[in-house]
Amino acid sequence: MLGKVIAAVRRPMSSTGGRVVGWLLFFVLVIGLRLISPQFRSEMGPLSNSGLQIEDHSPKESADLASHAESVLFFDPTESRVRPGEVITLQAMIDTAANRVSGAELHVQFDPSQISLEQISASPVFSxxxxxxVIDxxxxxxxxxxxxPLGQPAVxxxxxxxxxxxxxxxxISATEVVFxxxxxVAADNETGSVIREIRSARITGLLP
Incomplete structure (x- = not known):
């Protein structure tokens, strides 16, 4: 049931305002359940909403843990070479720096005249x-x-x-894949996205 609630809250919205409201509701839902539901706490232990780990800390601990936007999104490899018809896998990576990250919503753009996206799969950590x-x-x-995953600590x-x-x-000549x-990107003790920087990947074509 909780998974359905989380998925509903995290469903993409059509407008910028809607996305902001959805993001805020996401945090309100997690924090509210964590604070007011002893039964939920006893049954589930540490709560993560989309993996967001909300833990109890003293004011000093919370201040020490608050690190603001420090995370970097990038692709690995950053540069690739492909021949016509070849398939290449780009890993969406995150370097959290001081953040303790528990969830990510990735939006990727590419040139459809050069490359097509066939599949997106989750990593073991963000499963x-x-x-x-959604691929267009x-x-x-x-x-x-x-x-x-629920019950696992933020990373x-x-x-x-x-x-x-x-x-x-x-x-193809050369094209980029960008976030x-x-x-x-969501992190413990932060109420907004903690992305500090995003980096693109470059794909260059080789002769057949």
Whole structure:
């Protein structure tokens, strides 16, 4: 049941205002359940909403843990070379720095005349599905929302979030895959996205 509630709250909204409201509701839901439901706490232990781990800390501990936006989203590899028809996997990576990250909503853009996106899969660390992958090869857009599994602690360090499987449609020159500004990363003790920087990946074509 909780998974359905989380998925409903995290469902993409059509307007910028709607996305902001949805993001705030996401945090309100997690914090509210964590604070007011002893039964939920006893049954579930530490609560994560889309993997968001909300833990109890003293004011001093909370102040020490608050680190603001320090996380970097990037692709691995950052540069690739492909022949026509070849498939390449780009890993969406996160370097959390001081943040303790528990969920990510990724929005990716690419040139559909150069490459097509065939599949998005979750990494083992961010295996909780909050939104099923959405791929639009006509527009060159894709999105997915993933989190750390319920009951698992938020993560700090460098981790893969998701795998994006692309295919070169033809002999391409050079193209980029980028995270759009709609991407979000959630962390413990933070009420907004903690993305500090986003980096693109470059794909260059090889002769057949």
């Amino acid at each position: 909780l599905s909050l939104q099923n992958p 090869n006509a527009k060159g857009e894709a999105s997915v929302a993933l989190g750390v 700090s360090g460098r981790y893969a979030v998701a795998n994006f499987l692309f295919r070169a449609e033809r002999a 759009s500004e709609r991407s979000l």
